[in-house]
Amino acid sequence: MTSEYVPGLEGVVAAQTAISLVDGANGRLVYRGYVIADLAEDMSFEEVAHLFWHGRLPTRSELDALSLELAGSRQLTPAAATTLAALPADTDPMDVLRSVVSVQGVEHRLEKPTIPLAIHATASFPTILATYHRRRRGQAPVPPRADLGHAANYLYMLNAKESAPELVHALNTYLVLLADHGMNASTFTARVIASTESDLASCLVGAIGALKGPAHGGAPSAVMDQLEQIGTADNAEHWMRDARARKVRFMGFGHRVYRTYDPRAKILKAMCERLNPKFYELASRVEETALSILHEEHPERPQATNVEFYSAGVLQAIGLPTDFFPPTFAVARVAGWSAHVLEQSANNRLIRPQSEYTGPEPRKPVPLAERG
Amino acid sequence: MNLPQRQTVVLSTGSLHLRLVPDFSPGLEGVVAAETAVSEVDGANGRLIYRGGYLIEDLAPVASYEEIAYLLWHGELPTESQLDGLRHQMAAARRLNDAGRGALMAMDPASDPMDTLRTVVSAQGATQALTKPTLDEAIPLTAVFPTIVGAAYRRRQGKDVIEPRDELGHAANLLWMMEGKEPAADRTHWVESYLVLLADHGLNASTFTARVIASTQSDLASCVVGAIGALKGPGHGGATFAARTMLDKIGSADNAEKWLHEAHARNERFAGFGHRVYRTYDPRAKILRELAKTAAPELHRIAARTEEVALSILHEAHPERPNATNVDFWASVVLTGAGIPKELFTCVFATSRVSGWTAHVLEALQDLRIIRPASVWIGPAPGRKPLALAKR
Numbered sequence: 001m002t003s004e005y006v007p008g009l010e011g012v013v014a015a016q017t018a019i020s021l022v023d024g025a026n027g028r029l030v031y032r033g034y035v036i037a038d039l040a041e042d043m044s045f046e047e048v049a050h051l052f053w054h055g056r057l058p059t060r061s062e063l064d065a066l067s068l069e070l071a072g073s074r075q076l077t078p079a080a081a082t083t084l085a086a087l088p089a090d091t092d093p094m095d096v097l098r099s100v101v102s103v104q105g106v107e108h109r110l111e112k113p114t115i116p117l118a119i120h121a122t123a124s125f126p127t128i129l130a131t132y133h134r135r136r137r138g139q140a141p142v143p144p145r146a147d148l149g150h151a152a153n154y155l156y157m158l159n160a161k162e163s164a165p166e167l168v169h170a171l172n173t174y175l176v177l178l179a180d181h182g183m184n185a186s187t188f189t190a191r192v193i194a195s196t197e198s199d200l201a202s203c204l205v206g207a208i209g210a211l212k213g214p215a216h217g218g219a220p221s222a223v224m225d226q227l228e229q230i231g232t233a234d235n236a237e238h239w240m241r242d243a244r245a246r247k248v249r250f251m252g253f254g255h256r257v258y259r260t261y262d263p264r265a266k267i268l269k270a271m272c273e274r275l276n277p278k279f280y281e282l283a284s285r286v287e288e289t290a291l292s293i294l295h296e297e298h299p300e301r302p303q304a305t306n307v308e309f310y311s312a313g314v315l316q317a318i319g320l321p322t323d324f325f326p327p328t329f330a331v332a333r334v335a336g337w338s339a340h341v342l343e344q345s346a347n348n349r350l351i352r353p354q355s356e357y358t359g360p361e362p363r364k365p366v367p368l369a370e371r372g
Numbered sequence: 373m374n375l376p377q378r379q380t381v382v383l384s385t386g387s388l389h390l391r392l393v394p395d396f397s398p399g400l401e402g403v404v405a406a407e408t409a410v411s412e413v414d415g416a417n418g419r420l421i422y423r424g425g426y427l428i429e430d431l432a433p434v435a436s437y438e439e440i441a442y443l444l445w446h447g448e449l450p451t452e453s454q455l456d457g458l459r460h461q462m463a464a465a466r467r468l469n470d471a472g473r474g475a476l477m478a479m480d481p482a483s484d485p486m487d488t489l490r491t492v493v494s495a496q497g498a499t500q501a502l503t504k505p506t507l508d509e510a511i512p513l514t515a516v517f518p519t520i521v522g523a524a525y526r527r528r529q530g531k532d533v534i535e536p537r538d539e540l541g542h543a544a545n546l547l548w549m550m551e552g553k554e555p556a557a558d559r560t561h562w563v564e565s566y567l568v569l570l571a572d573h574g575l576n577a578s579t580f581t582a583r584v585i586a587s588t589q590s591d592l593a594s595c596v597v598g599a600i601g602a603l604k605g606p607g608h609g610g611a612t613f614a615a616r617t618m619l620d621k622i623g624s625a626d627n628a629e630k631w632l633h634e635a636h637a638r639n640e641r642f643a644g645f646g647h648r649v650y651r652t653y654d655p656r657a658k659i660l661r662e663l664a665k666t667a668a669p670e671l672h673r674i675a676a677r678t679e680e681v682a683l684s685i686l687h688e689a690h691p692e693r694p695n696a697t698n699v700d701f702w703a704s705v706v707l708t709g710a711g712i713p714k715e716l717f718t719c720v721f722a723t724s725r726v727s728g729w730t731a732h733v734l735e736a737l738q739d740l741r742i743i744r745p746a747s748v749w750i751g752p753a754p755g756r757k758p759l760a761l762a763k764r
Contacts (some may be wrong), residue, residue: 013748215589356408358408
């Protein structure tokens, strides 16, 4: 029996999962039973990764072991380092990540996805990005530091110095908030690839490719660009009404799943206010204006600020360049991607949907010489 | 909330009607995930239809790979001058750029060739800024696959990489870059036929992967790299390798009966059998089986006996299921006859399918809606409180 075509598979159940639940009606994001608001401020990214991979929060000794294993897997393979060096210094960082994660995961023969492989891949993302960022600025790479946590070490490798604890904490919270989000397009991509019994690197590389799309992870830089165009809080109303008249989309608004305010956006908004007051002053006014215009146009739709909107201000405060927003999203989401791959592999069935043919009825080809 | 729905009311084009929604169809079996005119797998009638409405058995004997790529991209078969134009464009785009070459040379020569392909295509497709997929990107990307496959093969053998030759067609050039010798016409024909037959096949897992990635408005290289990753799995493109490996283990026609019965008793799956869509003999497998007689007579004998025994065992076990020889089974024999080592089977599959992948991506752009399905929550009830680290 074939079901009707549902564009975007909206509402079509494609998997069973125990990793995360996007409870859109109640505005809750739940990681393995824990509501995100209970995890965001106090958990390290490593603890959340453990939660995803093993299904429970780690004990002290399990956390120490995982931290040690992550720290021990941060180095790039020689092939990965050489590939990174071969890419032009003005390459889109998402293309760098896609290519170098692909090399870093190269094998001599097909391996089944495992937790050690997930740890290895997750550990390498910050190294790839920091190495590339320093290279494009003509700086030597900074070797990772095993005594630093995942977030702290990422910033250390980018800047060659330790960042202030509040910035490390902010990055950690961002990574925790973005680590998983139900059956989003990149996670679904990873699961489709896993369903063919392919390897973990293939799943992650596909997911990076999906995250790159502006309709998915590519949006944070768009938020920044729009805020820059608006310029000042006082200009928001004028600019946005004018933009709307020209059918310009407001960046950082709209989500298919949440019917209330995105719980991650709420936490990021509060962080923005603390860490990036200048951004906050402009962004909060833009948000207010956008929501009011959107409400006028579609009163039936819910409050629609999405996670990208305030992420931009947090990542800017941390000191990341705008083009590093999407790949830093990947630094967080790889924990979720790999957990979904493991979950898919544990109870697998090839994901092979149907299509509906819209072409002409069968007919005979005309020989080459008689065409045209 | 993502809870299973037993009944939903769906409003479509103004009419209100009721439909039943399955709780969860594992593997999205029977779920329509796209509308397409690129190809149609008519499983009930055992037909594969390529864009424009052409049946695969009408195209395979007469069309070159370039003609098929043109058909999948444009929706119609090319005239002679259009075909010439495409051949020139492809021949001119066979060389790797600096990033692609750099990535290729960085790889350990012993790497899985699919990993080399995945990586080099990613590096070759790296750009400064996001670009929308276009046909002008699809053509060079398709053209460069044989170059990477040939180079991966040469490097595995510790040999120098060979430069492409512009005057050779796509299939002949692949063999040339593997071997550094101009291939015999019959071998080129077998490879060409394979490339034509495998160029597209409805919404298979790798094509679906490419379309999911395209739905986020990502770039063409990202879509193709993801598709390569999906094709690598033994549940998909890796199956041709598995079929050949099984034939190697069986070794002789006389051994087929004993080997297959023992494997069946061990609950081992037979490689090269079973397909979700076809209810009759796969039309591609039929064509390849015929080609295999001349391409690899010795292996054809083993394979024919293996097929006979396997189908009879499968029929006894599941009399309700249809004839289940799939394309991978006979493809493994034809590719062997064409001189392709089994380590390259999946790469050569990708070399064919990339025209289909890119055609699907370009088609998907016409009506972009992000593919973001739902999931059913099977985890602990939401709202439990985390214990502080020291108390765990």
